[in-house]
Amino acid sequence: MTELVWVGNETPFVDVISIEAVGPITVGRFGGCSRSGQTKNEDGCVVxxxxxxxxxMLLDAHDTAESAILVTQYxxxxxxxxxxxxxxxVETMFSVLERYVVSLLEHEAFRTACQSVQGETACLFLVRKGKYVWWLSVGDVLAYLFHPDLSKHLQYKLNERQFFEWIGRVNTFDLPVPCYSRGIRELRQGVNHLLLTTDGLIECPGAPFRDGKQLERILTTSTAGVKTLLTTIKQLGVRDSTTILAWAVEIEENVTMPGNAK
Known part of the structure; x- marks a missing residue:
C-alpha cells in the first residue's frame, strides 16, 4: 500500500484503534471514547x-468534516x-513545492469554495526527500523529529501549535497577509523518527504525552509505539480524535556538524 486518503466522516473509529502501514509510514487512528461523549471524527490525512x-497531509477539522473533505479532495x-x-x-524541489502549495491555498476559486463549507480545519503538510524534511503548518497539528543529537538538547518539535489559524469558512488565506508556519530541516546521521499527530494525543486527560521526551521514548523503543500511544489515551478516556503518522528514516551520508567537532 503506497497511498491513503481518508477523512473521519467515512470511518470514524470511535472506540476503535486502527493501525495500518502505508509504505514506511504507520498510520494510527482512534476516534475518541464514546463514554467521554465522542460521537464523530473530523480528522483526515493524505499519504x-x-x-x-x-x-x-494531516488535518484536524471542527464543527463538521466538510473543510477536511474539501482540502483533501482539492x-x-x-x-x-x-x-x-x-x-x-532535491536542490530545487522544496522551494518549488512551497510556492506551489501556497499558490493552491491562495487560489481564488479554492478560497471561494471554502466559504461554502461549515467549519474549518487545521492542516499540516510535511514532505521528506533525501535527508531533508519540509513542512507548512496552518493551525495546531504537530510534527516531531526524534534523534539523539536533538534530544540531548531537548529539541523534539518541528513546529509549534497555532490556535487561530484555519482553512475553511474562516480562512487564514483570506487575510491581507496569510499566516502560517513553514520550515526545512536536515535530518541527522543514523535513524530519525518522524511523528505527526492531531491534538487528541496532546490534550488527553492526565497529559501523558505533552512532553516530547515521553513520545520519543515510546516511539523509539517499541515496534508497536503508535499502538501504545493510542492504547494509552483510550484507557485514559480521551474524547478528542487522534490521528498519528509515524515513520523512521535512516541517513547514511554526512550531515552538518560544528566546525570544531572531533
Whole structure:
C-alpha cells in the first residue's frame, strides 16, 4: 500500500484503534471514547509514497468534516503536478513545492469554495526527500523529529501549535497577509523518527504525552509505539480524535556538524 486518503466522516473509529502501514509510514487512528461523549471524527490525512520521498497531509477539522473533505479532495485533484515537483532534484524541489502549495491555498476559486463549507480545519503538510524534511503548518497539528543529537538538547518539535489559524469558512488565506508556519530541516546521521499527530494525543486527560521526551521514548523503543500511544489515551478516556503518522528514516551520508567537532 503506497497511498491513503481518508477523512473521519467515512470511518470514524470511535472506540476503535486502527493501525495500518502505508509504505514506511504507520498510520494510527482512534476516534475518541464514546463514554467521554465522542460521537464523530473530523480528522483526515493524505499519504503518498514515492521512490525517494513521502508526502503527508494531516488535518484536524471542527464543527463538521466538510473543510477536511474539501482540502483533501482539492490537493488530490492536483496530485500529478505535485508528484512531478516531488521528483525534481532535491536542490530545487522544496522551494518549488512551497510556492506551489501556497499558490493552491491562495487560489481564488479554492478560497471561494471554502466559504461554502461549515467549519474549518487545521492542516499540516510535511514532505521528506533525501535527508531533508519540509513542512507548512496552518493551525495546531504537530510534527516531531526524534534523534539523539536533538534530544540531548531537548529539541523534539518541528513546529509549534497555532490556535487561530484555519482553512475553511474562516480562512487564514483570506487575510491581507496569510499566516502560517513553514520550515526545512536536515535530518541527522543514523535513524530519525518522524511523528505527526492531531491534538487528541496532546490534550488527553492526565497529559501523558505533552512532553516530547515521553513520545520519543515510546516511539523509539517499541515496534508497536503508535499502538501504545493510542492504547494509552483510550484507557485514559480521551474524547478528542487522534490521528498519528509515524515513520523512521535512516541517513547514511554526512550531515552538518560544528566546525570544531572531533
Amino acid at each position: 503518498w509514497i514515492g521512490e525517494d520521498w513521502e508526502w503527508t 490537493f488530490t485533484s492536483h496530485r500529478l503536478e505535485i508528484e512531478r515537483i516531488l521528483n525534481e532534484p
